[in-house]
Amino acid sequence: xxxxxxxxxxxxxxxxSLACFIAxxxxxxxMEEGGDNLSxxxxxxxxxxxxxxxxxxxxxxxxELTLTPLLLTVLLVALVRAFARxxxxxxxGYVPGLAAWLAADAMLHHATxxxxxxxxxxxxxxxxxxxxxxxxxxxxxxxxxxAKAAAAAGRALGASxxxxxxxxxxxxxxxxxxxxxxxxxxVIVWTxxxxxxxxxxxxxxxxxxxxxxxxxxxxxxxxxxxxxWAVSWLFGAGFSIGDIAEFxxxxxxxxxxxxxxxxxxxxxxxxxxxIRMVLLVLPLACGLVAGSVALWHRRGFAxxxxxxxxxxxxxxxxxxxxxxxxxxxxAAVLSLVSSLVFLLSDGGLGKERLAHLGVDVxxxxxxxxxxxxxxxxxxxxxxxxxxxAVFGIRWISxxxxxxxxxxxxxxxxxxxxxxxxxxxxxEPAAATxxxxxxxxxxxxxxxxxIRLP
Numbered sequence: 382x383x384x385x386x387x388x389x390x391x392x393x394x395x396x397x398s399l400a401c402f403i404a405x406x407x408x409x410x411x412m413e414e415g416g417d418n419l420s421x422x423x424x425x426x427x428x429x430x431x432x433x434x435x436x437x438x439x440x441x442x443x444x445e446l447t448l449t450p451l452l453l454t455v456l457l458v459a460l461v462r463a464f465a466r467x468x469x470x471x472x473x474g475y476v477p478g479l480a481a482w483l484a485a486d487a488m489l490h491h492a493t494x495x496x497x498x499x500x501x502x503x504x505x506x507x508x509x510x511x512x513x514x515x516x517x518x519x520x521x522x523x524x525x526x527x528a529k530a531a532a533a534a535g536r537a538l539g540a541s542x543x544x545x546x547x548x549x550x551x552x553x554x555x556x557x558x559x560x561x562x563x564x565x566x567x568v569i570v571w572t573x574x575x576x577x578x579x580x581x582x583x584x585x586x587x588x589x590x591x592x593x594x595x596x597x598x599x600x601x602x603x604x605x606x607x608x609x610w611a612v613s614w615l616f617g618a619g620f621s622i623g624d625i626a627e628f629x630x631x632x633x634x635x636x637x638x639x640x641x642x643x644x645x646x647x648x649x650x651x652x653x654x655x656i657r658m659v660l661l662v663l664p665l666a667c668g669l670v671a672g673s674v675a676l677w678h679r680r681g682f683a684x685x686x687x688x689x690x691x692x693x694x695x696x697x698x699x700x701x702x703x704x705x706x707x708x709x710x711x712a713a714v715l716s717l718v719s720s721l722v723f724l725l726s727d728g729g730l731g732k733e734r735l736a737h738l739g740v741d742v743x744x745x746x747x748x749x750x751x752x753x754x755x756x757x758x759x760x761x762x763x764x765x766x767x768x769x770a771v772f773g774i775r776w777i778s779x780x781x782x783x784x785x786x787x788x789x790x791x792x793x794x795x796x797x798x799x800x801x802x803x804x805x806x807x808e809p810a811a812a813t814x815x816x817x818x819x820x821x822x823x824x825x826x827x828x829x830x831i832r833l834p
Contacts, residue, residue: 384474385481387464388512392431392485395457400427406595413589428493432486436507438498438728447498448728448738450602451609454511461515472520475513482512545703548681549710552671556715556753559667564608567615571646578645586640593642600643606739607646609726613745614648616752617661620745622647623735630657639735664749668756676704676764684764701768705761712754720746 403426407419429439434454438447470478486508490501497504521527535543583593610620619629622644625637630651638644651657675681682704720742727739 382474382477383468383470384465384476384478384516387461387468387470387474387516388478388482389485390468391457391460391464391515392482395434395460396427396431396489399430399453400424402599403427403430406599409589409591409595413592414587424492425494428489429495429497431489432493432497432504432508435486435504435511436725437504439493440496440498444730445498445732445736446728446730448603448606448730449725451605451726452602454725455605457511458515458518461512462519465516465519470516470520472524472526475516475520478516479509479512483508541699541703542706544682545707546710548675548704549707549714552675552707552711553714553718556667556671556711557718560612560664560749561608563615563663564611567611567648568604568608568646571611571648574649575646579642582640582642582645586642596642603643606726606728609722610740613723613740613748615660616664616745616748618740618745618748620738620740622738623729623731625734630660662752665752665756665759668753669760670756672704672708672757672760673763675707676760682707684768697768701761701765704764708754708757708761711757712750715753716746716750719749 400423404420404423407423407426411419430450430453433439433446434450434457436449436454438445440446465474465478483505486505487501490497490504538546588596613620614628614630617630619627621627622638626633626647628648633648633650638647651660676684682700684700684704723740723742723745727737727742729736729738
């Protein structure tokens, strides 16, 4: 029953920690702002937020919150993984763990007074996906089944194909990490430039210092969502806040947005056309650099120019075909993962004008995956052109050397052929009179060269 224990322990730690923070925030807000005691809403709100972290929206009039806090989701998945590894769980504990997890989530659903938007079966389905992600992340990488499957796949596909798949997966991870860093940097820049607007909004609302600190900390739960939107904004697709505002590199306005302080960090349009051009070509440049490193680095495909001599054409074609296949894998997986991330980052804060916050999934995926794929193809094409150019130069230089050597030895070869008599038993032709005179001419005279008759 280790799987069930890991499920219950991770969910309990997450729920208790979240309830403590919500209780503190509600207490400070009620003390600074006055009015009714908000602490009595701690448990229903904590139970609803635990379900919200697993993708299930809820309704608190007049707000319908369906925007999943991805930071809480990542922390919950990490907790499941940590407890499963700590308790040495195996695949046999997955079914009991999933059953315990769903039972606890069903209890939270029935205990909360907050109205959930979806039916119970759909809520439990999303909760099952969260637990499955964390548990399999802990169990699958080190399992014997995966090791045997990898060995069998290696024997069936061959070493070159396995290396291509490994390099492709590594490239996807590197590119996603680079894009995530870009999104974090963009959000930091937005925060630095929009700090005064956030402070001004807090002043207009009249919140105290403690309330400002705790509500800002609560807003950090949606920081990954904002970073994902920032990636879409950087690469030209942009994002929207319902039907009120749309933010891209070319336009953006926050005058019609509700007075939520976090909206103060949303970006302004980029006025410099050169900066916009640089931002738009970032994914292409990342694909080009990553593809070039994978092609030439020794831990990648280690493409090398062969030494002068006969060319092993099948091996040369194979060395360039596997990188092309790996880059196709990268483009496909990157499109799939980016679509999933963009989809998870979307949500809403209401039913009408704020019903959709986030990005257009198709357009944002195209802005990331398409130029990256073009960059990878450009890296592969440059490698092909470079290899072909080297072999072309060697072929031309070899032809020049062979032509020059044959031209320099032709005359001596012809002279030797003309002067050598064939050993066939025939007498040589009679020499002319001038040749006979030249043959009997003395060589030690220094006179004018006049001969006596």
